[in-house]
Amino acid sequence: MTVQDLSMVRSWRNTPEIREKMFSQHVIQPEEHARWFASIQGDDSKQFFIALSQGKPVGMMSFTGIKDGAAEWGFYKSPDAPSGTGKQLLCESLVLGFEYLALAK
Numbered sequence: 001m002t003v004q005d006l007s008m009v010r011s012w013r014n015t016p017e018i019r020e021k022m023f024s025q026h027v028i029q030p031e032e033h034a035r036w037f038a039s040i041q042g043d044d045s046k047q048f049f050i051a052l053s054q055g056k057p058v059g060m061m062s063f064t065g066i067k068d069g070a071a072e073w074g075f076y077k078s079p080d081a082p083s084g085t086g087k088q089l090l091c092e093s094l095v096l097g098f099e100y101l102a103l104a105k
Contacts, residue, residue, distance in 0.1 A: 069104035
């Protein structure tokens with residue numbers, strides 16, 4: 001995930017169907033989102049990825065608390081992503097976590 005993705009990810013995150021499932025359920029303002037993104041830069045315990053399908057962004061996957069081969073993970077899909085995208089994000093998250101990030105659990 002890059003700074004160019006922030007506006008898109010914030011719009012996804014602020015949709016009611018995603019926001020209601022988050023720990024923090026308020027509408028995220030641009031300044032708050034920019035501060036969050038700045039705070040994760042250089043933090044090896046957090047990794048965020050944009051998922052693409054046929055070159056189009058369809059979701060975001062996150063790994064946090066990365067330590068000693070373990071992490072917490074999550075994902076959410078773009079509100080206009082096609083049916084089945086959630087399952088694809090789940091599968092890709094497992095590949096990213098266990099193969100790319102070399103997590104064990």
